[in-house]
Amino acid sequence: MLIEAKGVTKVYGSGRTAVRAVNGVSFSIDRGELVLLMGPSGSGKTTLLTLISGLLKPTSGEIYIDGVEITELSQKELARLRLEKIGFIFQHFNLLSALTALENVMMPLIIKGVSKEEARTRAEELLAAFGLAGRMHHLPEDLSGGEQQRVAVARAVVTEPEIIIADEPTANLDSKKGREVMELIRERVGQGKSAIIASHDPRVKSFADRVLYMEDGMLKAPEEYQ
Amino acid sequence: MVSIARKNLFHDRGRLLISVGGVAFATMLMMTLIGVYYGIFTESTMYLKKTRADLWVGQEGIHDTWHTYSLLPKGLDTEIMQVGGVKEVHEFIGRAVMAEVSKVSESKETVFIIGFDTSSGVGGPWEIIKGKKIPRRGQVVVDRVFAMRKGIDIGDTIKAGGVELTVVGISKDTFVLVYSYAFVTKEDAAEIFGARDFLNYYMVEVENPFFAKKIATNIENRLRARGIKADVLTKQEFIDNHKEVIDESFSVILLPLVLIGFFIGVTVIGLTLYTATLEKIKEYAILKAIGAGEGFMVRIVMEQAFTIGILGFLCGAALSLAAARLVPAVAPEFYVEINSSNLVVSFVAIIAMSIFASLVPIRKLERVDPATVFQA
Numbered sequence A: 001m002l003i004e005a006k007g008v009t010k011v012y013g014s015g016r017t018a019v020r021a022v023n024g025v026s027f028s029i030d031r032g033e034l035v036l037l038m039g040p041s042g043s044g045k046t047t048l049l050t051l052i053s054g055l056l057k058p059t060s061g062e063i064y065i066d067g068v069e070i071t072e073l074s075q076k077e078l079a080r081l082r083l084e085k086i087g088f089i090f091q092h093f094n095l096l097s098a099l100t101a102l103e104n105v106m107m108p109l110i111i112k113g114v115s116k117e118e119a120r121t122r123a124e125e126l127l128a129a130f131g132l133a134g135r136m137h138h139l140p141e142d143l144s145g146g147e148q149q150r151v152a153v154a155r156a157v158v159t160e161p162e163i164i165i166a167d168e169p170t171a172n173l174d175s176k177k178g179r180e181v182m183e184l185i186r187e188r189v190g191q192g193k194s195a196i197i198a199s200h201d202p203r204v205k206s207f208a209d210r211v212l213y214m215e216d217g218m219l220k221a222p223e224e225y226q
Numbered sequence B: 001m002v003s004i005a006r007k008n009l010f011h012d013r014g015r016l017l018i019s020v021g022g023v024a025f026a027t028m029l030m031m032t033l034i035g036v037y038y039g040i041f042t043e044s045t046m047y048l049k050k051t052r053a054d055l056w057v058g059q060e061g062i063h064d065t066w067h068t069y070s071l072l073p074k075g076l077d078t079e080i081m082q083v084g085g086v087k088e089v090h091e092f093i094g095r096a097v098m099a100e101v102s103k104v105s106e107s108k109e110t111v112f113i114i115g116f117d118t119s120s121g122v123g124g125p126w127e128i129i130k131g132k133k134i135p136r137r138g139q140v141v142v143d144r145v146f147a148m149r150k151g152i153d154i155g156d157t158i159k160a161g162g163v164e165l166t167v168v169g170i171s172k173d174t175f176v177l178v179y180s181y182a183f184v185t186k187e188d189a190a191e192i193f194g195a196r197d198f199l200n201y202y203m204v205e206v207e208n209p210f211f212a213k214k215i216a217t218n219i220e221n222r223l224r225a226r227g228i229k230a231d232v233l234t235k236q237e238f239i240d241n242h243k244e245v246i247d248e249s250f251s252v253i254l255l256p257l258v259l260i261g262f263f264i265g266v267t268v269i270g271l272t273l274y275t276a277t278l279e280k281i282k283e284y285a286i287l288k289a290i291g292a293g294e295g296f297m298v299r300i301v302m303e304q305a306f307t308i309g310i311l312g313f314l315c316g317a318a319l320s321l322a323a324a325r326l327v328p329a330v331a332p333e334f335y336v337e338i339n340s341s342n343l344v345v346s347f348v349a350i351i352a353m354s355i356f357a358s359l360v361p362i363r364k365l366e367r368v369d370p371a372t373v374f375q376a
């Protein structure tokens, strides 16, 4: 099991304004699985992804990544874990605006301490494979939304992470571009690599091995979910 | 590395230019002030350095030529010559007086008249740009800055202490901050000062400068035995005493201005880094989410700080050097010495500025919560 959550709860705020965004959630994801996390807006999908990324500490519960309980780790160890094991894809692409597509993709490798030459080679190869050979030296602002998200996928997978965490990766794309992005993610999953994708886009469903339904901070059995 | 630091910085050219300009200004301010300090030091010790005197014999308690006054009876030279290791002894008689330039009416200026032994030339001017080096009675060698300011040349006359003197030579590097030296025969000097029986210092040349300190003590003892209280300083001690005085005034007048320059630099770099950091705060959150550690974030800020600092320093240093070359052509009394120490001190100050300026933006980055990346 690559990811395991046991009774994870996250409460934002306290007292009368407290919001129970994630409420006693337990699930696990195996290696090679592409899991879709579906649910209406405000159901707690993003919070759950943030928790399993180690970017947020749960109020209670345990989260295991590759057998390591991460809620006990220090900020430094969590950063290391994210760098080594997780690739992120966001709804708003979140590329670094002053860097070219190529430099954006090189960045995680650079942070990892890979040499500039090697980082460049690997990023170039990946971008070429993603059909972006001609767009590598453009700044994000000169790329279309679809191109930006493909660059973002390249950035997420360039370090060969075991886990891809994506939050609404297709929400800002038309269906064709959305499908392209999902195909790229799908190709990367398998052989020990997994992905968890939060989305309320029903078109994403066909790419998933399994769907987790979320509502009011809790996971529901598929039959309970409408 | 893909320098996100520089890319982010160069992304806004206008801001970069303003901050580099600000740092250049701070650099110029500091270099000029430090240059004034070195300039004053060089000018005011030039005479001591150029004059063939290993020891200065003065009245008891002498420290420097500005704060202490030395008066000794004439005729001690034979006594000093008796001390072992002494090679030559020369009289120094000098004092600041008002001089009138006859050509320009109502034009008075302080000059430091030095009477020297014209047969040996010791204590006289060391570099002449025009005319002759050794004046005869009724003649004077004046400084270049003085001559330029007063518009006088060889053949013109000046009047000091009621004595009319014809300019026969113009010397170089003989201007000290507020006055210049004017060289006359020691006989004329005695007449100008109205002091025939006294002089100010004996300048002693020794056989072997290595024993200068020992000889100094021997001269003091010998004169004391004759009932004359004198202090003997080595050339280096005398120079150091002058430096001490300059350092003191530097610390009250120039240092506060240097510190202002420093704070201007810190503020300019700091504000630039801070706005550049705030502007990209969301992107720094992304880097942290990806897994960038504290060190990586600190390096980004530091690299930006050093980029601004060093670019500003290079511009400022280049402008300062150019100014130090060009300004003396129009205002020769304005001597700014940009030597290697000045460059090193200024550079170190810029590095320190960059480090100080980084502190607040680094704190800001440390507080960035990477969890915000998931929020729209």
Ligand SMILES: Nc1ncnc2c1ncn2[C@@H]1O[C@H](COP(=O)(O)OP(=O)(O)O)[C@@H](O)[C@H]1O
Binding pocket: A012, A013, A019, A020, A021, A039, A040, A041, A042, A043, A044, A045, A046, A047, A048
């Ligand atoms: N940082 C936060 N502080 C307080 N409440 C939050 C915060 N983030 C999310 N919430 C709340 O938690 C609930 C779940 O939000 P979220 O995880 O973003 O759901 P989803 O991604 O499914 O739309 C919502 O009610 C939201 O308002």
Ligand SMILES: [Mg+2]
Binding pocket: A045, A046, A047, A167
């Ligand atoms: Mg969400």
